Amino acid sequence: MDKKEKITKAAIETFLEKGITKATISDIVKKAGIAQGTFYLYFPSKLDVMPSIAQEMLQVILASLDEKANSTDMDELIEQMVDVVFDVTREYRELSKLIYAGLAQTTHIQEWENIYDPLYDWIEDKLHQGQENGQVRKFKNSKSIAKIIIGTIESSAEQLFLYNDNHMQVNEHKNELVQFLRIAIKK
Amino acid sequence: MDKKEKITKAAIETFLEKGITKATISDIVKKAGIAQGTFYLYFPSKLDVMPSIAQEMLQVILASLDEKANSTDMDELIEQMVDVVFDVTREYRELSKLIYAGLAQTTHIQEWENIYDPLYDWIEDKLHQGQENGQVRKFKNSKSIAKIIIGTIESSAEQLFLYNDNHMQVNEHKNELVQFLRIAIKK
């Protein structure tokens, strides 16, 4: 494992443990097992490690979608998509939090968009297939719809797993969400 | 104006100018015109001012909804709601950013939920009225639907105004979103 990767892994762990603000470069290098000065040979600052981290998170989502969301039936597919995003968000709950937080502090917004693009493409592709099957209605701008769908699912996942008040019933909410998306999309 | 309010106002200004991380308590008290120690009589730390700020932001949204989103026609109402959230997010773009960033750093998640509750109630109320008019379909859990709607609109607003890549057409996206919500909700 090269130094850059070592630092990224150590940064993830440290951010998860302490939060971005309280994490120090000293913590990171200690965990990475390298010298204080070495960090600066690879990253100019703490926050510049964020894009690499976001990249990793999205790869997990995409891999999981490829594996688990492949039904040709739109009703089923929507449920599978919701399940994947919910599962990943739940499993990487803290990692998600820090990505959202980290991005709001960086100037890497543009990179963030680029990182998300493949996910929007994936959805758009599925929508097109659904339209060909006659299961999905026509859209003026299917890229927008893709973004809306992802936004809808992710905001629910956030409410449930990041800002969870423990009063919300996960399954009940999920069923409403799936129903909501089905009606909004289907022909 | 009491000291707590003074501090909150000053904190908003300071956070907007410098960002949360770079803002110092020293900056805030200078702007508030109070002594360094006085800050600590009201808030234990910089981030503990965030809930008050979030409160204020939500009040703006609620006031704006009351004023501008009062159609009895569900199609129109949805567009009005989207407009309000879009307008407020656009206008208070930086304030929104800092709230999202700030919350991810605090442990005030529970408070955050309490702050948002009146907004969910507002939507739920409108949904019930729509159901009585026969314009809106029945839901198992209308609170969930309210949260989904807000999440959907806000995530779009975020994508457009906070993480905007400048490639998205605002109006086109908005129209898709309105359409999306109408279909998802209506009978």
Next chain:
Amino acid sequence: MDKKEKITKAAIETFLEKGITKATISDIVKKAGIAQGTFYLYFPSKLDVMPSIAQEMLQVILASLDEKANSTDMDELIEQMVDVVFDVTREYRELSKLIYAGLAQTTHIQEWENIYDPLYDWIEDKLHQGQENGQVRKFKNSKSIAKIIIGTIESSAEQLFLYNDNHMQVNEHKNELVQFLRIAIKK
């Protein structure tokens, strides 16, 4: 109970809990149930409460000596004295510590001497009685001997109960001390 006494009691508790350095006037007034400013009506500073505290400690020792150290046999009396100082030091272990610490920080040394005087007098008196009985040898300066005796017993008590390393056998050490004093004093 008047305010001054209230403050003294509260100061003792606070010093015991937090140590003198870390104890704040704010802590003391909170415990005393009075206002911040009220403290300054009775004491100019935190350390100026110390003499009152020392006074209280010595009263306990003197009362205990009067009650428990009254044998007319010098051998027995010495053991009783040692027992009393040991018992009091053990029981008021923390109070003792803070008195020793507090005195080194105050400028109330003179007061401290005055406070201890009755104790030296008590010992001197007993020595004179012993000399009349023919049990005690003659001294050039019996006040000095009184101070030496007290110093010897107290330093042992400190070693045992304040700076105790848990390796010293209390009884064995006490027996040596009693024997040591008996031989040093007796005819």
Next chain:
Amino acid sequence: MDKKEKITKAAIETFLEKGITKATISDIVKKAGIAQGTFYLYFPSKLDVMPSIAQEMLQVILASLDEKANSTDMDELIEQMVDVVFDVTREYRELSKLIYAGLAQTTHIQEWENIYDPLYDWIEDKLHQGQENGQVRKFKNSKSIAKIIIGTIESSAEQLFLYNDNHMQVNEHKNELVQFLRIAIKK
């Protein structure tokens, strides 16, 4: 001279000049000629320098004992010991005070015991020699006796030089003390 030693020396000077409470880390580093942050590489806080200081004080006593207290006659040896402790306490009066004050504020009591051990050993060794010469009586626990002797001498020195009321005649008191110890120890 390494940094740790530099800091210790500077701390001694600073404590002597200002007292422990009023001495600041800033004072210490200025005197040591190092940066503020460097202090924290060697000591976690101001009071954690105390054991090093105590160490140094004891070395002075031991060196002085080795040099000046080496008579084979017990009567003479006792007087030499008393002289040494009196001289050192008088000369390092303020240093002594601050050690007593500092230790009472730290949690380094165990270290304190370890620091004193060589002194107790020194005395014990002399007692054994005296027993072999037939000048000293037998003890059940000679370690206890060593501690009692040191305690007796030091408490006298404290009374005379630290908490001195200026009414005590040093020589007269010393003579009584020497006599007291001779009788208590000798066969």
Next chain:
DNA sequence: AATGAATGAGTCTTCATTCAT
């Protein structure tokens, strides 16, 4: 006499950054 909110000078402490090795 009593209050307690407000003060702000003064410290402690952290930590990104450097640079001689």
Next chain:
DNA sequence: GATGAATGAAGACTCATTCAT
């Protein structure tokens, strides 16, 4: 490239003290 001791600027935070009520 790698190191890590040293730096010192920068901020957080405390708390004795004041004073209008």
